[in-house]
Amino acid sequence: MAVGLEEFLDTGGFVPHGVCLLWRPDILMLHVASDVLIGLSYFSIPVALTYFVIRRRDVAFGWMALLFALFIIACGTTHFLSIWTLWTPDYVLEGLVKLVTAFASLATAAALWWLMPRLLALPSPRELEASNRALALEVATRREMEARYSSFFNNLGEALFIVQVLPDGDFAYEAINPALARIGGLDPEQLRDRRVRDAVAPELADLVIPRYTACRDSGETIDYEETLDMPAGQRVFHTMLVPVKDAAGRVIQILGSGRDVTERKRLQEEVVQTSKLATLGTLAAGMAHEMSQPLNVIRLWTENTLTRLHENLLDPARAERALKLVIEQTDRMGKLIDHVRTFGRRDGGGMRAFHPAHCVESAVELVRHQYALEDIEIVEHAGLAQLPVTGRPLELEQVILNLFSNARDAIVARRASGEAAGRIMVAVSDDPDRQSVVIQVTDDGGGIDPSVLPQIFDPFFTTKEVGKGSGLGLSIGYGIIDGMGGRIEARNVELESGSRGVRFTITLPSQPVSSSDREFSHA
């Protein structure tokens, strides 16, 4: 076999290829130069291809490039052998190399056709560029959106937070915005992914977890007002929780926002206080009169007594009577002073249980004399009123005083138009079902024009001339009654005497009072 191969390779019988070219130097040069150039070029191509495949690791079908390299090297080699056989007749070797080249070419060509569909499926650079551009656009849009939303999240003054509902139903903070971090003195990074109970103070956790639970269980948006102790002091928030559900309808996230309404609350209280002071202002004139009366009595009786003393005509019985009178008068003044004092005071204290009848009585007492001077009679109709209500007694008294002063204004106006008027009726009674207490204030001041009746509770609605009416009385009264869970209504009534007027009805729910706060107080 080995001998066979040697025989096969034996070139003894051949002549070099140069013979065919008659050893013409020009023809030889042409062949040699061309083959050298072709061969070198061929050899350089696989180097470039390999370099490309190595540098671009991600190139698809890299093995194909290597196959090409092999095929081209083989081709190159055949050209060098062509030069070689010009002088040395190694035709067998040349034939074998060509055979190798043939296989490599065949394999390459076959592989190329086999790969063709997949090569066609590869995106062309232009397609790539287009899709790249689309991608870049999408990225930009998303970035912009994210920037917009994150700037919303980061810059909004409102406190925003995202609470994750964990699989076990517990809550963890996902994110809080800088506003909340600032107000709450919290560190967003420290809070992230921590359970609410571990992340914030236990008192705060006790306040917020029941709200999150309510939102999680109801699956509905809830909003409420809460007073929280923050590092920056006590703040009142109007908080809203919005549940986010998964496909199965389970609440997986809660989006929360809290608006700091501390300032607004304060202003509201301020308005109540201002109107109270305004009411006080109108009362002040009457009050000056009220105070001058007992003072006058005191002065007259002491002067009397002193004169008789000087004349030696003072008997003990007379002196005692005078002194008792003086004491009585100081009591009367003391009461008035107390009243003004408590009335002007900010009633910021908590709600408590009290009997509304006491407020009514107190209000009547405050204005009865003053109104009598203007020939306005306050008639009290004492029904059975034993149920307590919850609220701030001075505020209720303010509401009733304002109803009185409205009634008085109506009466004075009616008289100015030549009609008789001058009665204010006030009644307090328990509802027959014993669930609520009803206070009615009725006047004979002519009533309210039905066209403005729906507006009288609006803030700043007044039919009185500038300086006389602020239009705040009823709106504030409405707020106060509403805050007590009750309602206030007005309607025109026809009275038995034939005159007409307005009846204001205040209905206050009576909460059963626990024995601990059965300490009633009245203003």
Added chain:
Amino acid sequence: MPDPFHILIAEDEVLAAMALEDFLSFKGFRVTVAANGVEALERYASERVHALVTDLRMPRMDGQTLIREIRERDAALPVVVMTGYLTQDSDLTHERWKPLEIFSKPVNPRTICNTLNRMLGLPQEV
């Protein structure tokens, strides 16, 4: 001894009226008390009155109206006004209501008495 001067007091505050009545009677005046303007006018109509001491704010008829009514009948009747508060715009300080003096409450009964004496041309006490 001549008949004492008759003073009409219009004052709705009973205790004040009583004390003043007591004081002025003690000083030798005859005193009648009315609780409001309407009553005072009735008394004025039925009896001879030498001077009026009146409050301003009273039910039924206030002092201002009472004074106007009385001035229509008697331009020279001495009037002493005692008032808890005098509004800025009250025109009682005007000349046309004279002879009229105004005192704010609390009043000193000796001052009232002296004023009445002076207005009625009686000798002053100290």
